[in-house]
Every structure is written in structure tokens, then in C-alpha cells.
Amino acid sequence: MATQEINIAGAGIFGLSVAWALLRRGVRVRVSDPAPIATRTSGGIVGALSPHVPENWNDKKAFQFQSLVMAHAYWEDVARASDLPTGYARLGRLQPLADDKAVELARGRAVTAQELWRGEAVWQVIAADGTAWEPPSPTGMLVRDTLSAHIHPRLAITALSRAIEAGGGVFGPPVEAPTVWAIGSADPLVTGVKGQAALFEFDARGMPQIFADSVHIIPHLDGTTAVGSTSERVWENDGPDALLDGVIARARAAVPSLETARVIERWAGVRPRAKSRAPMLGPHPDKPGDFIANGGFKIGFGMAPLVGDVMADLIVEGRDVIPEAFRA
Numbered sequence: 001m002a003t004q005e006i007n008i009a010g011a012g013i014f015g016l017s018v019a020w021a022l023l024r025r026g027v028r029v030r031v032s033d034p035a036p037i038a039t040r041t042s043g044g045i046v047g048a049l050s051p052h053v054p055e056n057w058n059d060k061k062a063f064q065f066q067s068l069v070m071a072h073a074y075w076e077d078v079a080r081a082s083d084l085p086t087g088y089a090r091l092g093r094l095q096p097l098a099d100d101k102a103v104e105l106a107r108g109r110a111v112t113a114q115e116l117w118r119g120e121a122v123w124q125v126i127a128a129d130g131t132a133w134e135p136p137s138p139t140g141m142l143v144r145d146t147l148s149a150h151i152h153p154r155l156a157i158t159a160l161s162r163a164i165e166a167g168g169g170v171f172g173p174p175v176e177a178p179t180v181w182a183i184g185s186a187d188p189l190v191t192g193v194k195g196q197a198a199l200f201e202f203d204a205r206g207m208p209q210i211f212a213d214s215v216h217i218i219p220h221l222d223g224t225t226a227v228g229s230t231s232e233r234v235w236e237n238d239g240p241d242a243l244l245d246g247v248i249a250r251a252r253a254a255v256p257s258l259e260t261a262r263v264i265e266r267w268a269g270v271r272p273r274a275k276s277r278a279p280m281l282g283p284h285p286d287k288p289g290d291f292i293a294n295g296g297f298k299i300g301f302g303m304a305p306l307v308g309d310v311m312a313d314l315i316v317e318g319r320d321v322i323p324e325a326f327r328a
């Protein structure tokens with residue numbers, strides 16, 4: 001019986017993932033946002049759903065792992081409910097290994113991954129086989145993990161909002177009801193960290209994503225390839241600038257087949273970062289009766305499926321399974 005009603009302030013990935021989870025538990029949701037869908041940070045182009053290294057396990061890594069494992073079914077569900085593509089594919093990730101020490105470290109992580117990833121995916125050290133998509137590796141060795149996936153943020157957020165509408169969710173002004181505040185970097189409780197990314201006209205569909213020289217290279221299913229990102233605590237204007245040229249150059253060095261590919265979009269957004277660098281979930285610290293879902297920082301899309309679930313557990317069932325480290 002759909003009696004409970006909840007306002008969601010903010011239609012980025014955090015707000016929409018909470019709205020979607022609530023809707024599926026029979027709650028009536030009203031989503032408000034002054035900006036059109038997919039025009040703010042969540043309307044970006046990178047979309048890596050990739051894990052932290054499998055060692056020094058903590059609540060954040062465990063939460064992210066569980067969310068990444070959920071991602072396949074989650075985005076498939078969204079695509080089905082919206083009849084729109086999300087760009088989701090789990091094709092793994094390659095990372096070059098710079099020296100013998102890095103190889104040794106990676107081999108150790110292959111062992112810890114067996115336990116921590118519980119057979120859901122592997123982290124392994126492999127020999128480069130010289131294919132064009134592979135990043136050059138000084139040791140001739142690469143890390144390959146099979147947990148990494150990607151979505152296309154702009155498509156995914158559009159599909160998720162359509163799925164919510166199709167399920168009876170309303171996009172419009174709030175009503176008299178508790179509110180989940182998911183307003184990203186507009187919230188004074190978080191700090192904004194600017195990031196920039198670029199999109200190449202380069203079709204590498206079906207290839208694994210690459211992380212090399214601190215650059216994520218994501219081959220999207222629509223025949224484009226995204227590269228990112230910068231990270232700036234201080235900036236003069238919100239748009240892309242010359243700093244992005246460095247990312248583009250590093251991506252071209254990491255994957256020589258990108259060398260002549262045309263850049264078709266330059267993009268910038270502001271990531272919401274909590275002081276703890278972990279998501280900020282649960283009852284709102286300053287607004288009694290309301291809730292907060294924020295602090296996605298660099299992995300908001302990777303965390304989203306489980307963020308929606310734990311927020312719905314709390315709001316609908318009063319069951320609080322939010323990690324202590326995520327308290328606002």
C-alpha cells in the first residue's frame with residue numbers, strides 16, 4: 001500500500017538512486033531539481049565502476065564492492081523499466097605495471113582478492129600480449145580485474161529518471177513530507193572538487209577500460225571513448241580549461257591508438273566530497289525528520305545501487321545498516 005510519501009531534493013545519481021529504491025518499496029516519491037536532468041555533475045561522460053585495490057579492507061571498500069556486484073542487475077532493471085540504454089557493460093580493466101615492485105605488489109593483491117572478492121571477480125597479473133588496445137607496460141605485465149564495469153553517466157541518469165517516471169514517481173515541487181537532501185555540491189556540508197574529462201570519437205566497444213598514468217579510459221558502448229579526470233580544489237571557472245589538455249595527452253600516451261582520435265567533447269563537473277571522503281548517508285544532521293544522501297565524490301555511480309538500498313531500508317523499515325563511517 002503506497003501511503004508513505006517522500007520528497008527527494010536533487011536529481012543527480014544519489015537522489016535518483018534513493019528515489020528508485022523507495023519507489024520499488026511502494027513509497028510515493030516526488031523529485032525536485034532546479035536544473036534539467038543530466039545537466040549537472042551526474043550528467044558527465046566518464047562512468048567508471050571500478051573497485052579500490054583489494055587490501056586494507058574497510059567499510060567503504062566493502063560497501064563499494066557490494067554495490068559493484070549489484071550493478072549488473074541494477075542497470076539492467078533500469079534499462080528494462082525505462083526502455084533506454086544506460087551504457088552498462090562489465091568488461092574489466094587493465095592497468096600497466098611500472099616496475100618489479102609494482103608487479104610484486106599486484107601479485108600480493110591477487111591473493112587478497114581471492115578472499116575479499118569472494119569469487120565474484122578476479123584480480124590477476126597477466127603478460128601483455130601486444131594488442132593495439134593494451135597500454136604499453138614497462139614490465140610487460142598488466143593487472144587485469146574482472147570486477148570493473150562502466151556506465152555512460154548521461155545516458156544512465158536519463159534512463160533512471162525515465163524509469164522513475166514510468167514507475168509513478170513525480171518530478172515536481174516538494175509537498176509536505178520528509179525530504180531526502182541529495183543536492184550534491186550545493187550542500188554546505190560538502191566541499192566541491194572540480195573534475196574535467198574529454199570524449200574521443202574512437203570506437204573501442206567491447207574492450208576493457210584502462211587505468212594508466214592516473215587516467216581512466218572508458219570505451220563506451222555508443223562508439224565513443226571517455227578519458228578523465230582532473231581534480232581541482234580551487235578553480236576560476238566551472239567549465240573545462242587548459243588542465244584537461246594534460247589528461248588528453250596522458251591518455252594518448254597510454255593508448256597509442258587514441259593518438260589521432262578527434263576530441264568531440266570537453267566537460268567539467270563539481271564532485272561533492274565529505275570531510276571523511278566517504279558518502280554521507282542517514283538522518284539529516286541539521287534538519288530533523290529529513291535525510292541526507294551526499295558525498296559520492298569520485299565514485300558516486302559505483303556506490304549508487306547500494307546507497308539507494310540502505311537509504312530505503314532506513315526510511316521505509318527503520319532498519320539502519322548504514323556503515324558508521326558514513327554518518328553525516
Ligand SMILES: Cc1cc2nc3c(=O)[nH]c(=O)nc-3n(C[C@H](O)[C@H](O)[C@H](O)COP(=O)(O)OP(=O)(O)OC[C@H]3O[C@@H](n4cnc5c(N)ncnc54)[C@H](O)[C@@H]3O)c2cc1C
Pocket residue numbers: 009010011012013014015032033034035040041042043044046047048049182183184185186194195196197216228229230268269270271272293294295296297298299300301302303
Ligand atoms: C570529471 C568527473 C569524473 C567522474 N568520474 C566518475 C566515475 O568514473 N565513476 C563514478 O562513480 N563517479 C565519477 N564521478 C563522480 C560522480 O559524477 C559524482 O559522485 C556524482 O555525480 C554525484 O552525484 P550527486 O547526485 O551527489 O550530485 P549531482 O549530480 O551534483 O546532483 C545534485 C543535484 O541537486 C540539484 N540541486 C542543487 N540544489 C538543489 C536544491 N536546493 N533543491 C533541489 N535540487 C537541488 C542540482 O541541480 C543537481 O542536479 C566523476 C565526477 C567528475 C566531475
